[in-house]
Each structure stands twice: as C-alpha cells, then as structure tokens.
Amino acid sequence: MELPPVDRTILVALQQNSRITNRELASRVGLAESTTHERVRRLVDAGVVTRFTADLDPGALGRPMQALIAVQLRPQSAEVVTRFLDAVVGDPCVLDATVLSGETDVQIRVAVASSEALRRFAWQKVTSVPSVRSIQTHIVYEHRRGPGLAETGD
Structure with a gap:
C-alpha cells in the first residue's frame, strides 16, 4: 500500500x-x-495500524532472561503448526512466536526469571507437545528494535 x-x-x-x-x-x-x-x-x-500497545521491559517485570527457542515439528502441516502454537503461545513467558521456512518450523521468543524457568518452559511445555521433533535454545544477550516499517518506505 x-x-x-x-x-x-x-x-x-x-x-x-x-x-x-x-x-x-x-x-x-x-x-x-x-x-x-x-x-x-x-x-x-484500513488495517495499517492494527493495535496500540505499550512496550514493556521484561527485566523490570522480573524476567531479565530472554531466549529464542527454535522448534522442529513432525509431521509438517498447517494443522500441526496451529496445534503447537495453540499449546505454547498462551504461556505468560512467551513474547512472540514466528512460523518459519527451512529447518526451523517455529521460533519462540521468551522472557523468563531464570535459567531454571527457561528449562521448565522448554522441557515441560514445549517438548510435551507430541509433534515436537527437536528444540534448540539460544540465550539472547541483547535485543534492539529497528526503526519500524513506516520509516523505510519499502
């Protein structure tokens, strides 16, 4: 547009x-x-602005650790992805989830209080979904936002 x-x-x-x-x-x-x-x-x-929101600092809310969890699902199908997202996205530690192409089917960004909380979420929530083939967890050292869509003009 x-x-x-x-x-x-x-x-x-x-x-x-x-x-x-x-x-x-x-x-x-x-x-x-x-x-x-x-x-x-x-x-x-027109749907250009979809919502107005507040950007929160997870650390100030007691969740200083962020991680990206790359998830492979089997079998690969829209229904499997939807069921997986429905199972995990409602958890309070989930900041967002992205469906991807390639080896990783879904990437989840989480904010947690500790490495133990991260382990619990990954092992008890994510891997408890039967379609999960594998996960790979990456600790986020720093997170920055880009300027946003409006500034690029592309």
Whole structure:
C-alpha cells in the first residue's frame, strides 16, 4: 500500500509513542487536529495500524532472561503448526512466536526469571507437545528494535 509522506510521518510518531496526543501529533505533522484525527482513523480502518500497545521491559517485570527457542515439528502441516502454537503461545513467558521456512518450523521468543524457568518452559511445555521433533535454545544477550516499517518506505 502506497502511503503519502504525511501518513508515514504519522506512523513513525505512533511507533515511537502510541500515547502521543492528537494535538501533539497534529503539531508534529503540520496538520489541523481534526485532519490528523481523521488520517489516524483511516489508517486504523484500513488495517495499517492494527493495535496500540505499550512496550514493556521484561527485566523490570522480573524476567531479565530472554531466549529464542527454535522448534522442529513432525509431521509438517498447517494443522500441526496451529496445534503447537495453540499449546505454547498462551504461556505468560512467551513474547512472540514466528512460523518459519527451512529447518526451523517455529521460533519462540521468551522472557523468563531464570535459567531454571527457561528449562521448565522448554522441557515441560514445549517438548510435551507430541509433534515436537527437536528444540534448540539460544540465550539472547541483547535485543534492539529497528526503526519500524513506516520509516523505510519499502
């Protein structure tokens, strides 16, 4: 979807702070408040903005350790992947899960309180799903977010 530059500027501001006031947003993009409000509403209605959220620091919430768990499933099918995701994504330590191509079928990013909590999740939750063939766990040393989709223009 091709967006005008002003909408991209709005999206950049919303990615930086989804709680920005409409007044401040209008000032930043150089439009009237009513016009800015309408543009944001259209971006939401079009499905460009899917939700407004708070970015939380897992460490500040007692979960300083993050890990990526690469999961291989067998047999490979959409139904198996869906059942696996349904079994694990609801766990509070799961930050996100991504379905991939290649050797790894699903990658789960988790935030946990300790290595023991990570072991418990991996062994008791992930490997208890019958379709799991293997897992490989990687400790995250550092996590940074990119600028976001709105800034790239691609």
